[in-house]
Amino acid sequence: MTSADTRPGRAASRIDGFAAVVPAGGAGTRLWPLSRAGAPKFLHDLTGSGRSLLQATWDRLEPLSGAEHLLLVTGRSHADAVRAALPGLRAGNLLLEPSARDSMAAIGLAAAVLEHREGPDAVLGSFAADHVIDDDEAFGDAVAQAVATARTGAVVTIGITPTGPAAQFGYVRSDGPLSVPGAPDALRVAEFVEKPDAATAAGYVASGDYRWNAGMFVVGAGVLLGHLHEQLPTLADGLREIAAAWDSDGRERVLDAVWPGLVKIAIDHAIAEPVAAAGGVAVVPGAFGWDDVGDWDSLATLLPGAASRVAVLGDDDAVLGLAATGLVVAGSGVPGRTVSVLGVPDVVVVDTPDALLVTTREHAQSVKGLVGAWRERGRDDLV
Amino acid sequence: MTSADTRPGRAASRIDGFAAVVPAGGAGTRLWPLSRAGAPKFLHDLTGSGRSLLQATWDRLEPLSGAEHLLLVTGRSHADAVRAALPGLRAGNLLLEPSARDSMAAIGLAAAVLEHREGPDAVLGSFAADHVIDDDEAFGDAVAQAVATARTGAVVTIGITPTGPAAQFGYVRSDGPLSVPGAPDALRVAEFVEKPDAATAAGYVASGDYRWNAGMFVVGAGVLLGHLHEQLPTLADGLREIAAAWDSDGRERVLDAVWPGLVKIAIDHAIAEPVAAAGGVAVVPGAFGWDDVGDWDSLATLLPGAASRVAVLGDDDAVLGLAATGLVVAGSGVPGRTVSVLGVPDVVVVDTPDALLVTTREHAQSVKGLVGAWRERGRDDLV
Incomplete structure (x- = not known):
């Protein structure tokens, strides 16, 4: 899964009244040392497509929303990098956060700006800037169904078919179909559930009732802010004041x-979970390849061949693997520099200019521990 | 075993009539990518002492022979590097080979030069430029005994107590003591034997009759050239012609x-083995730490702590190991660059400016395969 479906004649088409919102945050610490506070995951090309995850997200959403209705929310420190990556992004649609206030404030601000500009019936869809999706057409179909469902007043999520x-x-658990014109696949959501253990996941x-929670929310701007006002009125009022x-x-x-006074809370806790409990959430199944590329093991799964050889992110000619499998990120930036791996199964080698990581896929979740250890050694420049 | 014994008052002392010969050859391919054709093993500091193996060899031998009687034989391409490393080396004692002709020609040339300068009774000791020895005093004692034994007309080797x-x-097998004044430990040699399998080695x-063959030979110049003249008269004559x-x-x-016309042969085959078969070889046991540092696994054995943590050759502050053991060579030359190893037992990471190697101690013997593979890819610049 490395490139979008680009079959001719199947391009995704504009969805009327739909605005895309892309919250671009998070350092992606488990993808250290490539991903850093100053160069987070969304600014990197993790699929070898030649486009960063952020750019691929733009490429996927812009045909659905149009540039005029594509809003990006990120920290002020990333403004220059985002502008450089997305020359089509409208200046007024770059929402720069003075400080990180978690996903509810980020998405809520975009919703409030949209509500102010377009009215409460505008439907927004929020999609992370750093996920990988392999079938833009199927994605577009799911978004169109989700928008249709959102017009009934529901909070809609797109749940990935596992x-x-x-x-x-x-995971998102559904408990039966809805009857929504234009959204034949929409289902009622019973609940959101946390990451399970392996046996529970198999069940x-x-x-057939569970889909992956990819953090994709599609909802009317007025509906979202209405729910928010019920749960956290001060936050809703603050966002509307800024939007005005x-x-x-x-x-x-x-x-x-x-x-600075806005409460820090994730949209999952502020909206999705309580509204689901009240029966107000729907799910549209997404039958496309998706991954949040949460760690190096996930990336190895995405790259072709990593199970049978050393897959390379970067210049293939710069890497030599003998009796080895896994992943090499050739990102030193030094022309002609090479990486050789001999006799290490499931290796992960990430070569960046100032930090080299050597681990295995099995230990991918523990990379955060290295980041903490370097910070303790006073090497904040590395993280 | 990383530094010489420097206890005060026990310095090794000059051995009269003794000349040291250091053949410095071989690319040390199994220590790639640190060791290269252009920067072979002997030019590197592999112990963290601050001195290259060549310099440490000089430091060990010069007190025994004096600079006037320390001869170095190497390829013309290494002349500048050797002169820079050894400012005390006399110009006339740097014997530059136009091409590689194996150890017999190299050591034989030094013997012939010595014979011409000092007469046939001069005793020479030949010691590799790229081995590690941890007790210069015990080494000096063994050399003194070997010189005394060589004065009886024997070809003498120093065999390392395993x-x-x-x-x-x-290995070198002994079959009984000799009675040599000044060499109480000298033994008669029965034979040299090749690298054994593990069970044979244990036997x-x-x-108690076997010692490691460290390739150290101590012999009178005239005796050596006499044996050589018996076995390979054209080679002996050629070396004496050059020496004159x-x-x-x-x-x-x-x-x-x-x-260019000299035959390529190792001193082991030309002299040591046939003379041993004729009863003309003696061994002085060397009870000091010794290693030929043949591959990365050997080096890991030499570096303190590699079995319980990640030992570092280079800047300790630049390396972080979590749940890992083995060896990191931090040799990128990039200031501030770091290496992190997570969850890999017995890892070997060698970071050089143009080539990074990731393997394990178990695979150390196969590093040559990488060198061959890069050559096949046309990257002769790396090897």
Whole structure:
């Protein structure tokens, strides 16, 4: 799964009244040393496509929403990198957070700006900037169904059809079909569940009622802010206050005054879980390849051949594997530099200019421990 | 075993009539990518002492022979590097080979030069430029006994007292004591034997009659050339012809005329084995730590702590190991660059500017295969 489906004549088409929101945050610490606070995961090309995850996200969403209705929310420190990566991004659609306030504030701000600009019936879809999707057409179909479902007043998620009993993802449980015009696949959601153990995951998948929670939410701007106002009125009011000033000279002044006081909470806890408990969430199954590329083991799974040889992210000619399998990220930036791996199964080698990581797929989840250890040694420059 | 014994008052002392010969050859391919054709093993500091193996060899021998009687034989391409490493080396004692002609020609040339300068009774001791020895005093004692034994007309080797049943070394079998004034430990040699299998090696060590063949030969110049003349008269004559011109204007002319025709043979086959069969070889046991550092596994054995943690050759602060053991060579030359190893037992990581190697101690013997594979890819610049 390394490139989008680009079969001719099957391009995704514009969805009326739909706006895409891309929250681009998180350092992706488990993908250290490639992903850093200053160069987070979404700015890297992790599939060898020639496009960063952020750019691939743009490429996937822009045909559905149009550039005018594609909003990106990120930290101020990433502004220059994002502008350089996305020359089509409208200046007013780059929502720069003065500080990290978790996903509810990020997505809620975009919803409030949309509501202010387009009215409460505008439907937004929020999609992470650093996930990998392998079939843009199927993705577009799912978004169109989700938008249709959102027009009934539901909070809609796109749940990924599992390809196996993954224990590293949360799940969405459905309990029966809905009857929504334009959304034949939509189902009612019973609950969101946390990452299971392997046996539980196998049961989930066998039941047919569970899909991976990919953190994709599609909802009317007014509906979202209405739910938010019920749960956290101060947060909803603050976001609407900022939004009202967004397209004016007062943007920065209001932002700096209000933002620091906003509560930090994930949209899952603020909206998805309580609204699901009240019966207000729907799921549209997504039958496309998806991965959040959470760690080096996930990336090895995505890259062709990593189970039988050393797969390379970067220049293939620079890497030699003998009696080895796994993944080499050739990212030193030094022309002609080579990496040789001999006799190490499931190896992970990540070569960056200032930090080299050598581990195995099995230990991918523990990479965070290295980041912490380097920080303790005073090497904040590496993380 | 990383530094010489430097206890005060026990310095090794000059041995009258003794000349040291250091053949510095071989690319050390199994220590790739640190060791290369252009920067062979002897030019590297493999113990973290701050001195290359060549410099440590000089430091060990110069007190025994004096600089005037320390001869170094190496390829012309290494002349500048050797001169820079050994400022005390006399110009006339740097014997530059126009091409590689194996150890007999190299050591034989030094013997012939010595014979011409000092007469046939001069005793020479030949010691590799790229071995590690941890007790210069015990080494000096063994050399002194070997010189005394050589004065009886014997070809003498210093055989290392085994610390275990090593299968990677050849052995010297003794069959009884000699009575040599000044050499109380000298023994008669029955034979040299090739690298054994593990079970055979265990039997050798248990018998007490076997010592490691470290390739150290101590012998009178006239005795050596006499044996050589018996076995390979043309080679002996050629070396004496070059030696006669060595300290004259004709050196280069004679060298270029004669050297290309010299036979390629190791001193072991040309002298040591046939003379041992005739009863003419003696061994002085060497009770000091010794290793030929043949591959990365050997080096890991030499470095303190590699069995329980990640030992570092280079800057300790640049390396972080979690749940890992083995060896990291931090030799990128990039200031501040770091190496992190997570969850790999017995790892070997060798980071050089243009080539990174990741393997395990178990695969150390197969590193040559990588060198061959890079050559096949046309990357002669790496090897």
